[in-house]
């Protein structure tokens with residue numbers, strides 16, 4: 001007998017064989033294909049470059065990480081340098097002034113090891129991996145600014161990033177850090193930035209996207225690749241998700257000399273990234289900083305049995321009425337459900353923000369910013385923003401719809417990402433799961449087993465019980 005079939009949004013279709021990439025259930029979703037080929041079950045596009053830009057737009061400080069940095073040196077016999085202060089790097093005074101002016105007091109964890117390697121003489125190649133927000137961009141911006149000779153009026157450092165917007169973001173960091181180095185100039189090798197053929201760029205640093213930078217090197221000959229002494233490839237994992245970018249990066253790399261210092265950065269390190277990294281960075285030193293593990297230890301988990309969405313809504317309101325909640329995040333499966341819930345919560349007088357996939361990155365960043373600043377207490381969202389956002393004061397996460405994978409099974413990883421954002425930094429948090437069918441009860445059981453953590457039943461109509469359980 002064919003297995004129970006679930007649609008792309010997790011909706012049960014019955015016991016028949018259905019092969020469709022279009023949602024056939026009442027959610028009306030037409031799923032979009034993600035850049036790296038996968039479907040999102042909530043219809044929101046997973047665009048790695050967008051995700052990365054969003055992170056940059058909303059990040060104003062370093063991500064906390066207590067893990068040790070793992071360093072693999074090309075020459076294990078050479079002493080391993082790490083610095084605890086920026087002074088130890090013996091930077092030019094104007095550059096040091098720029099670093100302090102950005103509010104950086106000391107190097108971040110990854111910078112402690114990466115900076116001495118990047119600034120070493122003779123130059124050393126480096127592959128560095130650490131999650132977004134740990135200080136990679138600041139590190140290689142500093143390395144480029146320190147590396148160039150301002151007296152030489154030609155391009156010496158080349159940096160490529162996967163998109164126009166990401167290149168602009170990096171450029172801003174370089175401009176800010178190099179504020180007191182007026183002789184160091186920067187050019188943007190991005191679409192729309194037309195240059196006259198035949199001239200040679202005088203800017204010492206060029207930051208751009210692979211296509212334009214390749215054109216500038218080969219077709220327009222604005223840059224002499226043989227004079228490039230530092231090549232930086234940022235967001236390698238995002239870069240290789242687009243075949244064209246991967247090939248263009250390799251073609252740029254081929255034009256450079258063997259002595260050119262190669263630096264590659266990535267937030268993740270799957271095999272494909274590694275294979276690419278090895279191709280463009282010969283004899284590398286490798287620095288890796290493991291992600292701080294999300295933990296469920298400080299989170300109390302509950303489930304509430306409900307009939308249908310109206311019932312879930314009532315449960316949510318009861319929960320809210322009886323608890324002192326700093327801020328809450330509520331996850332829905334579909335944009336449609338998220339919009340419905342937002343409208344109803346607003347009607348009840350809650351200050352609610354909605355985050356969903358059809359918004360531009362800038363709109364999403366502004367919603368998150370407002371929520372972070374406490375302007376709204378509730379954030380309703382689909383999976384699109386379940387990663388990457390750190391809001392320290394979230395005390396309650398509600399799975400209005402449980403996370404399921406394409407086969408309708410518990411999506412444990414997404415569950416962890418969703419609820420892992422509460423109970424952070426030693427604070428206590430609560431996660432409440434809405435169960436509206438036998439299937440969703442099965443999912444709760446699967447999640448319990450997977451994490452070996454109890455998920456307690458909660459009756460939201462019993463105020464006393466709720467208060468004692470959730471205290």
Ligand SMILES: Nc1ncnc2c1ncn2[C@@H]1O[C@H](COP(=O)(O)OP(=O)(O)OP(=O)(O)O)[C@@H](O)[C@H]1O
Pocket residue numbers: 052055056059060061062063103104105106107108111130131132133134135136137138139
């Ligand atoms: N040494 C430092 N001290 C304080 N803040 C820092 C330091 N280095 C970087 N930052 C800040 O931390 C945030 C993250 O840094 P950065 O953008 O360099 O990280 P990243 O690893 O490149 O992440 P992403 O790819 O998301 O930009 C930025 O707001 C940056 O200004």
